[in-house]
Amino acid sequence: MEPHILVVDDDREIRSLLDRFLRKHGFRVSAAADGQTMRRALDEWKIDLVVLDLMLPGEGGINLCRELREHSDLPVIMLTALGEETDRVVGLEVGADDYVAKPFSPRELLARIRAVLRRTQGDSRPRADSGQAVLRFSGWSFDPTSRQLRAPDGVVISLSAGEYDLLMAFATHPNRVLSRDQLLDLTRGRFAGPFDRSIDIQVSRLRRKLREDPKNPKLIQTVRGGGYIFATAVANDASTDT
Amino acid sequence: MEPHILVVDDDREIRSLLDRFLRKHGFRVSAAADGQTMRRALDEWKIDLVVLDLMLPGEGGINLCRELREHSDLPVIMLTALGEETDRVVGLEVGADDYVAKPFSPRELLARIRAVLRRTQGDSRPRADSGQAVLRFSGWSFDPTSRQLRAPDGVVISLSAGEYDLLMAFATHPNRVLSRDQLLDLTRGRFAGPFDRSIDIQVSRLRRKLREDPKNPKLIQTVRGGGYIFATAVANDASTDT
DNA sequence: ATTCGAATGTAACGGCTTGTAACAGCAAAG
DNA sequence: CTTTGCTGTTACAAGCCGTTACATTCGAAT
Structure with missing residues (x-):
């Protein structure tokens, strides 16, 4: 599967450069210029790694990284200013996995992305699932912790891994139209090809x-x-948390 | 589909210039000279991006942008005066996605419009739909969350995607004459061609x-x-919100 | 009142999108 | 090595939407 990288930088030339460069090297890329767009992308896509500009205007990369770490172990590579050692230290303290100083070589960033992904490969992001509350809808109850789906009549329905992932994608994005690309990204970590009927x-x-x-x-x-x-x-159902 | 751009500027030459230029480059364009007209356009059309003059007389572009952000994630590009850095910072702080300094090259604005639209592409604007109240009329009840229409006799009527969008357009603009162009814009993101009978x-x-x-x-x-x-x-029926 | 042309209503058809049965390939378990 | 379950592909069917064509209605002109 092609990892999905989210580039968060207000500088559109950097976003554009990294978009082209990373796609050329086998990644799928999304981009955000601010915290709001970053949050939406994290919600709607299955991002594998975030490249985050520490000097992002507004909320700032530090705060965004800290906020991300409250819910997620998603790897983060910080883009920092050359020579700003204090910033780097702070960045690593709020949970960044690595940093690259601007101006940077895209090749260097690529190497670090690969290294971080290799290190976190196989990470099934337990925080996303473990301790997750039971989700209830239309009389059904769906427990991500035990991967158990219970029908309104109490019967337990077994789900395959694919069915489970798909139901999780739907249940965590209710009342929103999700495209086939989004569903495939959220469940299989890839986009749909032409004539793809798998979803x-x-x-x-x-x-x-x-x-x-x-x-x-x-x-x-x-x-x-x-x-x-x-x-x-x-x-x-947060109250059923154990 | 051709994105629908709303140009908000009191200078009619700028409105006219941008109208011609953007149409030539594949956009649909609406124009407003003041805040009131802007609000009406936002209500009656499905706008994809707003180009907003920061120095708009009356309420001012800053306040209009702030007000827009209270309800919407619609992308906004601010037109600012050359050299007014404070204005730009304020503009970005109230939620503008980008800015262009006057006097500006229409080509530069076009490039920024395309970039912002590319970035926000696929945005399904959840605010417009999620948590939406049940709409009731003449004994019918229409629940946008479950996309369910119930007849006065209680029978559930299934709607196709096109029928749903059309009913949403009507139900959210009751007792107002909507042209075919408006209905097509609100439901399909395009205007009617000659002899278009689809609506x-x-x-x-x-x-x-x-x-x-x-x-x-x-x-x-x-x-x-x-x-x-x-x-x-x-x-x-706001009381049925959950 | 009549005529005419434009606007509107909608049946029918074709193309596209979607639903899913059946089958094949792959991986895991025994 | 065999068996079983899962997932994706293929093929066929059904539904949806837009276009076309014909009919009806309405308003303006005479």
Whole structure:
């Protein structure tokens, strides 16, 4: 799978340069110029590593990194100013995994990205799942910790890994149209090729597990030309946390 | 689809210049000379990006941008005066995505518009839909969250993506004549070509779903030469929000 | 009141998008 | 090595949307 890198920098030339360079070297790239866009990208895509400018205007890279570390072990490489040793120390203290000083060689950054990814490879991001609250919707209850789906009548439904990942993607983005690329990124870490029907097949299988009426699905609805939407309210049962 | 740009500037030469230039480069353009017209345009059209003059007389571009950010993540490019660095900083702080200093090259603005749109591409604007209240009219109830339409007799009517978008457009602009261009913009992100009957077909299909008498439709009425009007009171059931 | 042209209504059709059965390949378990 | 389950691909079917064509309605002109 091609790792998905998120580049967060207000300098559009840096975003553009890194976009082209990293794609050329086999990565998928998203870009954000500010904290808000960064948060949305982290929410809607499955990002494998963040390249974050420490001197980001507004909230600042330090605060954004700190905030990210509250919920995630996602690797972060900080872009810092040359010679600013204090900044680097602070950056590493709030959880950055590495730093690269500006102006930087894209090749150096590439090497560090690969090194950090190699080191964190296989990381299944337990924080994202472990301790996660039970999700409830339309009488169903879905426990990510035990990977257990319970039907409204109490029957436990077993899910394959693919079905589980897809349901997690939907349940954590309810009432939003998710494109096939987003669903594939969130579940398989790749984008769809032309004529790729794999998500449609998986959605069909998950609908069957969720006992949907194929003619008129209620939970997972099709949005023609857009993708799929998990059309239900989802509640977090934080109180069942152990 | 052709992105829809809203140009907000009191200088009609700038509005005119940008209108011609941006259309030539594949955009649809609307223009506003003041805050009031800007608000109406934002309500009646599906705008993809706003170009906003920071020095707009009256309420001022800063306040308008701030107000826009209270409800929307719509990208904004500020037009600022050359050399006014304080203004730019303030502009970015109230949420502008980029800025261009006057006098500006239309080509530079075009490049920035494309860059910002590329960055925000795929943005499904969750604020517009998530947590949306149930809309009630003439005994019908329409829940945008579950995309479910319920008839006065309780029967659930399934809607296609196109029918859903059209009903949303009508239900969020009740008792107002909407032109075919507006309906197409709000539902498909494009304007009508000559002899374009697609909205009329969709209206016909939606009327059938809403059980209208074709000879004498009550909910969706035709305004000859003007478009269509959703002629009913629409209530927001905010209390059903979860 | 009549005529005419424009605007609108919608049936039918074609192309595109989506649903899914069936099958093949792969990986893991026994 | 064999068996089983899972996932993706292929093929066929169904639904959706836009275009076309024909019919109806309405408003303006006479």
